[in-house]
Amino acid sequence: MKERYDYLVDLLNEANYNYYVLDNPTITDQEYDKYLRELITIEVEHPSIIRSDSPSLRVGGEVIDEFQKIKHALPMLSLSNVFNENELMEFDHRIQKEGIAPEYVCELKIDGLSVSLHYEKGELVTAATRGDGVVGEDITHNAKTIKSIPLKLKKKIDIEVRGEIFMAKKTLEKLNEERKKKNQPLLQNTRNAAAGSIRQLDSKIAAKRNLDCFIYHLPNPSDYGLKTHQEALDFMRNLGFKVNENNRLVGNIKEVIEFIDEKTIQRDDLYYDIDGIVIKVNRLDQQRSLGFTAKYPKWATAYKFPAQEVLTKLQDIIFTVGRTGRITPNAVLDPVIVMGSTISRATLHNEDYVLEKDIKIGDIVSIRKAGDVIPEVVEVKKERRTGIEMPFQMITECPICGSVLQKKEGQVDHYCMNKNCKARLSEAIIHFVSRNAMNIDGLGEKIIEDFYNMGYIATVVDIYYLEDHRKDLTLLEGYGDKSIDNLVDAIERSKENSLERLIFGLGIPHVGSKTAKLLARRYQTLERLMEASFEELVEIGDIGETIAKSLIDYFSDSKNQAIIQELKKAGVNTSYLGKMIVEHETFKDKTFVLTGTLSKLSREEAKVKIEDLGGKTSSSVSKKTSVVIAGENPGSKYEKALKLDIPIWNEEEFIEVLENAEK
Numbered sequence: 001m002k003e004r005y006d007y008l009v010d011l012l013n014e015a016n017y018n019y020y021v022l023d024n025p026t027i028t029d030q031e032y033d034k035y036l037r038e039l040i041t042i043e044v045e046h047p048s049i050i051r052s053d054s055p056s057l058r059v060g061g062e063v064i065d066e067f068q069k070i071k072h073a074l075p076m077l078s079l080s081n082v083f084n085e086n087e088l089m090e091f092d093h094r095i096q097k098e099g100i101a102p103e104y105v106c107e108l109k110i111d112g113l114s115v116s117l118h119y120e121k122g123e124l125v126t127a128a129t130r131g132d133g134v135v136g137e138d139i140t141h142n143a144k145t146i147k148s149i150p151l152k153l154k155k156k157i158d159i160e161v162r163g164e165i166f167m168a169k170k171t172l173e174k175l176n177e178e179r180k181k182k183n184q185p186l187l188q189n190t191r192n193a194a195a196g197s198i199r200q201l202d203s204k205i206a207a208k209r210n211l212d213c214f215i216y217h218l219p220n221p222s223d224y225g226l227k228t229h230q231e232a233l234d235f236m237r238n239l240g241f242k243v244n245e246n247n248r249l250v251g252n253i254k255e256v257i258e259f260i261d262e263k264t265i266q267r268d269d270l271y272y273d274i275d276g277i278v279i280k281v282n283r284l285d286q287q288r289s290l291g292f293t294a295k296y297p298k299w300a301t302a303y304k305f306p307a308q309e310v311l312t313k314l315q316d317i318i319f320t321v322g323r324t325g326r327i328t329p330n331a332v333l334d335p336v337i338v339m340g341s342t343i344s345r346a347t348l349h350n351e352d353y354v355l356e357k358d359i360k361i362g363d364i365v366s367i368r369k370a371g372d373v374i375p376e377v378v379e380v381k382k383e384r385r386t387g388i389e390m391p392f393q394m395i396t397e398c399p400i401c402g403s404v405l406q407k408k409e410g411q412v413d414h415y416c417m418n419k420n421c422k423a424r425l426s427e428a429i430i431h432f433v434s435r436n437a438m439n440i441d442g443l444g445e446k447i448i449e450d451f452y453n454m455g456y457i458a459t460v461v462d463i464y465y466l467e468d469h470r471k472d473l474t475l476l477e478g479y480g481d482k483s484i485d486n487l488v489d490a491i492e493r494s495k496e497n498s499l500e501r502l503i504f505g506l507g508i509p510h511v512g513s514k515t516a517k518l519l520a521r522r523y524q525t526l527e528r529l530m531e532a533s534f535e536e537l538v539e540i541g542d543i544g545e546t547i548a549k550s551l552i553d554y555f556s557d558s559k560n561q562a563i564i565q566e567l568k569k570a571g572v573n574t575s576y577l578g579k580m581i582v583e584h585e586t587f588k589d590k591t592f593v594l595t596g597t598l599s600k601l602s603r604e605e606a607k608v609k610i611e612d613l614g615g616k617t618s619s620s621v622s623k624k625t626s627v628v629i630a631g632e633n634p635g636s637k638y639e640k641a642l643k644l645d646i647p648i649w650n651e652e653e654f655i656e657v658l659e660n661a662e663k
Helices: 002-021 029-045 055-059 085-097 169-181 190-198 203-208 229-239 253-269 284-290 351-357 422-433 445-454 460-473 481-494 499-505 513-523 526-531 534-538 544-556 558-569 603-612 636-643 651-662
Strands: 069-071 104-110 113-120 123-129 135-137 159-166 212-217 248-250 274-281 300-304 309-321 327-338 341-347 364-370 374-380 405-407 414-416 591-595 616-618 627-630 648-650
Touching: 002 029, 002 055, 029 055, 085 253, 085 274, 085 300, 104 212, 104 229, 104 253, 104 300, 113 190, 123 135, 159 190, 169 190, 190 203, 212 229, 229 284, 248 253, 253 274, 274 284, 309 422, 327 351, 327 364, 327 414, 341 374, 351 374, 422 445, 422 460, 422 499, 460 481, 460 558, 499 513, 499 526, 513 526, 526 544, 526 558, 534 544, 544 558, 591 603, 591 636, 603 616, 603 651, 627 636, 627 651, 636 648, 648 651
Parallel strands: 591 616, 591 627, 627 648
Antiparallel strands: 069 135, 104 248, 104 274, 113 123, 113 159, 159 212, 274 300, 309 327, 309 364, 327 341, 364 374, 405 414
């Protein structure tokens, strides 16, 4: 019996390897099913002989209570991104500046989720997600159901490998056909489908999803006597891992670009989704020489494909009201999938934008995600017009309260001037709790809208008395005692925020987060800021008459004064808790632009240090820029600084100047 059992395990594992890794079936599906049934029968009758690499484990069945955390022995770093040929050439130039003439390995960037696999004596022990790069989640029970992940290697070896779990395009299509018949929500894309499948507590669900996995990285290749990344890929392939056959070793950056051009054309013909090309220096000694930044390896980067554009019909144009009363036209679209997400709305910004693009209701329009995030209308396909399209007409009254809209001279936007407009009030609360303002975790846009409509929150002050409604909240779906406790804790923590968050959160027109911080540092308390005169405010650099007038108008309003008093009464801090500005001549009244990745401190930390010494930071390079600070992968800002002959500091120079100034 044991001899027959071992024969069946080896036979079926070999069949799995040939089918799922080599794409070369050696037995029929019927034969596989017959042998698997025989194997499972033996295991039921003789459980003591079950092997850890039994293909019966692929069927699933293990159910866990929750995902455990796993700390990675070596961090799973992400890659820097490049978006065009110029940035690719800059990546190559930085490597060549180090005296390295590199060969590159080009790999397809699989659109899935990263996984780390640990083996001891050749047997799979744990599988973990990337998580935050340091700590991931244990998904071993689900990884075992993926037939391209070997349960047992061809050598009894201790090893960690990393790869990408993904779902094939046809698998998603089949899955969605089944879900449609059951009236279940359709899965949007292969990446989300794979991620959702691998995070199931019940491994039977993951097993039914037919996930796949490519292995592409060996964290410690030199431990195995390897000298190149290409050798590492071959080494992992020979151990039984599925390694993508589309990888290619090339001699220079010109051949990298040729590879990208080729795969861009072939992209739609692949049986899996890719969202770019990964480029790695091949020689391991050169990788070690180049090293790492705080976040990225310097010897690798990812070329991201340009934003995808699709066509759809613009069915209507509706109008929304923001917290300042600004009216925004929005396109209502026939739902269409763009970059894996279903898009049915897109902003049209303002009246001038719509008229300039000659957008009409009924038009066929091109949609894309700006920066692969925000949906926008790119252009109208005027050649597709039929003559029944309806011209755009800007509204004259607020769609919520009916107030007559106003368009200020010299501005493109229309405004609802009714301060008590319901839409403005709810948007103001949403802004108040947002990340850059009071940062109250758990109060998202939808929840604010629900609480506003239910009467629990009418102004920002009511947020701090939400616990008074605890009994009512527990009756709502999804609001148990624990979730309410977490929300109350987040609200309490927000009371301790520094003044600049409160100033920004109040939603004073024209006062952004940077201006709020400038004012908080200058006046130290909200009371002092409220007493500031127009003449005093306009003397502050970067304030100007528009912001000064807005501040005076806001703090002169008795309703705003009452809200501020109520916030103080609720325990909200109104003092600046940050560092005082100690001006230094190197930084005072100078404008700095940060570009690229800094390795010794984050970009936000760098901005704080500059501002603490009296300097200003900007996101764009202009003639007014004093210094550009360039980290790794600096991009177009670096090039513009060169053209404008603006001084450029590298990170080492910046740190040295900082240290001298701080002394």
